[in-house]
Amino acid sequence: MSPKTLYDKIWDAHVAHEADDGTCLLYIDRHLVHEVTSPQAFEGLRMTGRTVRRPDQTIAVPDHNVPTTLDRANAATMTEDSRVQVAALDTNAKEFGLHYYPVSDVRQGIVHIVGPEQGWTLPGMTVVCGDSHTATHGAFGSLAHGIGTSEVEHVLATQTLIQKKSKNMKVEITGKLPKGVTAKDITMTVIGETGTAGGTGYVIEYCGEAIRDLSMEGRMTVCNMAIEGGARAGLIAPDEKTFAYCMGRPHAPKGAQWEAALAWWKTLYSDDDAHWDKVITIKAEDIAPAVTWGTSPEDVLPITAKVPAATDFKGGKVDAAKRSIEYMGLTEGMALTDIEIDTVFIGSCTNGRIEDLRAAAEILKGKKVKEGMRAMIVPGSGLVRAQAEEEGLADIFKDAGFEWRLAGCSMCLAMNPDQLAPGERCAATSNRNFEGRQGRGGRTHLMSPAMAAAAAITGKLTDVRAMMSDPA
């Protein structure tokens, strides 16, 4: 048998039909649905008299629009159009008999956090969702990617997706991460290296010692931003950490089924001599805490660097950089650590898991956010929130002056009331720094939770390493 990559193996196990030109029907194991990209798909089913083929494999949760303030049970906290969209999901989930976690359910949260938490996401699966950050689930060694609403309708009706196979890219992070450097810094540094189109046409497998050393939470952070690098999906081969994370989750297999699943999962790795169309290797020791300075996720620099000059770039990037620097209100050559911020947002499907909150709490313990700073922590799910309260993290955040919110996407994309005002500058743990992403005219600097916590204390972009105590 010819050697295969992990992607090849998962792909081959899911091809339901292949046409002569290589166009395949890929069978989908799990379909996650949220309120923004699904109403038109369900409407399409109704108009054509079609139904959901596998409601038992379709999981719905509202996350993009929902307010995260503590009073959100009060309908007045939502705008009319948001309310209509969430109500539509509620109706569709019930009418078509989907698994559903409504806003009132403690398990509600960001779809990409709820999926793994509930054991819906398992190794070797195909997972899709009408959301580009579906790449997150690749951390389990499942082939997971975002789809548009027409494809949502296609998966609802047929449980398949029309696909052609992507190419294989290997991103290897060798060695051990230095202190203060996290999964977020890895994934941002990779995008800084490849650019936002560097992964176009590829599925990326992340590997190497530094990836192996990451927790499942960290691996989800890495895969989450595969889409920012342009890749269709990001993958990490499952290992003992993956299996330990999955075991006992509500929808993970049990007993003999678990054993059978485990036996297959253990075959899910790239063969030694598998073919890679592109290979990128980065030494973990070369990665520093990263921040973005511009309005593309590829505008990544180590925190110790300076804002670049537009003329440092080539081609279309010269104009793009000029536009970014102007939009961001920065001066070429200024130290990144001199950039003053107004707001800190810790949360999102990139960094809204328990480990992210622990990292922020470690920096914030016994400290206060800078006076006048608007700071919020939005846990990725109701269960993350509950765990953070149990571990005493919530008290650390509240004592420091952070708002402690309910779960949702919140200020990552500002579809709910959490938005930046024009010119407001935010240290954010989310995934996109596009113009207007967090609110019209808002300015976003992406970074890790520890870095965002450090910025909250000093009021400026800050090298978190200077604030960390030496290991005892």
Add this chain to the structure above:
Amino acid sequence: MNKFTTLSGIAAPLPLINIDTDMIIPKQFLKTIKRSGLGVNLFDEMRYDDDRNEIPEFVLNKPQYRDAQILVAGDNFGCGSSREHAPWAIADFGITCVIAPSFADIFYNNCFKNGILPIALPQEQVDVLMKDAEKGSNARIEIDLEAQTITSSDGDVFSFELDSFKKHCLMNGLDDIGLTLEKGASIDSFEASASQARPWV
């Protein structure tokens, strides 16, 4: 879905790289539960000021480009989210073809579901068409999907690559779901064998 065969239209130049889905259609317009009516909000934050007045310098607000049917743009067009609201807004405005050196994957696929032809060309050829587009309404660019060619107003002809299945669907305005349901027997048999092989799913 509307069929796409040939197109002769005005092309609007948008010489920016990494035009993302938040630029194409900002999030406040994603709260609709319909597919139509988004054209007025296409490129909303570049197109209107804070008081909702048109910004005259923005290309689609210029008289000569208000009826543009083609967009010529920079590298990595459509990067960012999976929101199909982006192609819905483009189509609703009346644009049915986007030409750029490269496209983001999800956006590219979404175009075909909405009768939009995205064409990736080498940078030098996009540069020629960008210059052509800058001539305004006197310059019409012609696209022939069957022949897979673009003809500039000066008569330059460029060929483009396209997946044969996507081309077939676009030319015939075919509904993907209908086509897939014709392969229902394959799906049934795959499902039966997969549930034996991986009963835990």
